[in-house]
Amino acid sequence: MPAKSESANPQERSGNIGSEFQPTISDDASLEPLLDEIRQRHGDTVMAILVYGSWLRGKRDTMLDFYVLVEDYHTLDSAWQGWLCHLLPPNVYHIHHQPTKTPSAGKDMRAKYALLTLERFCHSVQHDFHSYFWARFAQPCEVLFARDAATTAKLEGAFSSAALTFAKHVIPSLPDRFSSRNLWTEGLSQTYRCELRTESSGRAESLYDFKPDWYDELTQALSGTGANLSPTVKRNVFSNQSSIIARKLSATRWWLRRLQGRLLSLLRLYKAAFTFQDPLQYLLWKVERHTGIYIEPTARQLKHPLIFAWPLLWKLYRQGAFR
Numbered sequence: 001m002p003a004k005s006e007s008a009n010p011q012e013r014s015g016n017i018g019s020e021f022q023p024t025i026s027d028d029a030s031l032e033p034l035l036d037e038i039r040q041r042h043g044d045t046v047m048a049i050l051v052y053g054s055w056l057r058g059k060r061d062t063m064l065d066f067y068v069l070v071e072d073y074h075t076l077d078s079a080w081q082g083w084l085c086h087l088l089p090p091n092v093y094h095i096h097h098q099p100t101k102t103p104s105a106g107k108d109m110r111a112k113y114a115l116l117t118l119e120r121f122c123h124s125v126q127h128d129f130h131s132y133f134w135a136r137f138a139q140p141c142e143v144l145f146a147r148d149a150a151t152t153a154k155l156e157g158a159f160s161s162a163a164l165t166f167a168k169h170v171i172p173s174l175p176d177r178f179s180s181r182n183l184w185t186e187g188l189s190q191t192y193r194c195e196l197r198t199e200s201s202g203r204a205e206s207l208y209d210f211k212p213d214w215y216d217e218l219t220q221a222l223s224g225t226g227a228n229l230s231p232t233v234k235r236n237v238f239s240n241q242s243s244i245i246a247r248k249l250s251a252t253r254w255w256l257r258r259l260q261g262r263l264l265s266l267l268r269l270y271k272a273a274f275t276f277q278d279p280l281q282y283l284l285w286k287v288e289r290h291t292g293i294y295i296e297p298t299a300r301q302l303k304h305p306l307i308f309a310w311p312l313l314w315k316l317y318r319q320g321a322f323r
Contacts, residue, residue, distance in 0.1 A: 033097040033109065034064065034109055034111050035144060035145065041095075042070055042075045043075055045071045045074065045075050046069075046071075046145070046147070047151050048069040048143060048147065050068075050069070050141050051065065051066055051067075051144055052065055052136060052141035052142070063110050063111060064111035064112070065111070066144075067113065067115075068113045068114070069115075069118040070115060070116070070117055070118070071117065073085055073086070073117070084271055084274070085116055088267055089116035089117075091114070092115075092272045093113055095112075122157065125158050125165060129256075130257055131166075131190075132264065134161070134166050135187075136162075137159055138159075138162040138166035138167075139207065140211060141159075143155055163222065164222065164227055166187060168227055169187075170187035171229055172240075172247045172250040173186070173250040173251070173254065174186060176239065177240070178237070179238070180216045180220075181208055181215075181236075183229075184204070184208045184215050185205050185208050189203075192204065193258055193261075194254070194257040194261035195261045196262065196265040196317075219238065220236075223238070228241040228246070229241060280301060295316060297309065297312055
């Protein structure tokens with residue numbers, strides 16, 4: 001495969017908005033064994049590999065989150081996995097690099113990666129009603145690999161679309177005047193409520209506070225793009241240009257997203273049991289990491305989660321593990 005792609009800083013990408021490339025992380029040689037595993041599994045169908053989430057915020061005690069964008073699904077283990085991914089993307093898989101026991105072998109690393117076609121990814125960040133894709137990729141992410149310049153251009157367009165779609169859906173729910181911080185913290189909080197998430201209630205604020213200048217510059221770049229905001233004389237304060245109809249419909253649309261999101265989250269959880277190694281153990285680990293809530297599963301639940309784990313998941317839900 002060709003070398004990973006890099007991009008200029010946001011200011012140098014004329015006319016584009018969206019996530020920036022951050023080569024400081026992709027230069028980390030420790031990621032290469034995991035990337036090699038992905039390449040071995042999916043070969044020449046891989047068009048791009050992205051990393052997002054807490055790894056980019058400096059956390060190293062967590063499982064890495066990759067997105068693998070492919071040309072088609074023919075390298076999946078079976079045709080039905082491709083059919084499931086076409087019906088409800090993405091498919092989620094687990095990879096584990098366990099080095100040989102030598103001084104220079106490196107450390108044990110685990111990651112999960114979400115897989116779908118680049119075409120579907122580009123469509124979803126622009127056109128999906130639900131926020132699953134465009135909320136994630138309106139935030140910072142890094143491109144670890146892009147097949148060629150054409151793929152890089154598509155990714156830039158997709159990131160721009162994600163940020164613009166996020167703003168278009170969030171701004172009608174905001175007051176007449178709002179700050180960049182309001183846009184991102186309120187918007188991300190709304191999108192979290194549209195999924196079964198384990199993050200704490202202050203998660204959106206912590207995301208913004210980690211990189212406020214990045215979010216502020218992105219909000220400025222959204223002015224004049226059709227996002228229904230315009231700058232005011234006060235720095236990082238904007239005027240809401242949404243129509244009266246859009247504002248009235250906003251609450252209903254977010255209610256529908258929350259309803260849709262509960263169903264989609266359950267379906268994706270069910271689907272992951274067919275593709276993800278030890279899915280229940282991973283879910284319990286993530287819930288405990290974010291909330292401190294843990295319920296010990298039985299051996300039967302671990303072995304057959306689709307059949308026996310539902311009472312455990314219900315107990316977690318009742319205890320506030322999913323928000």
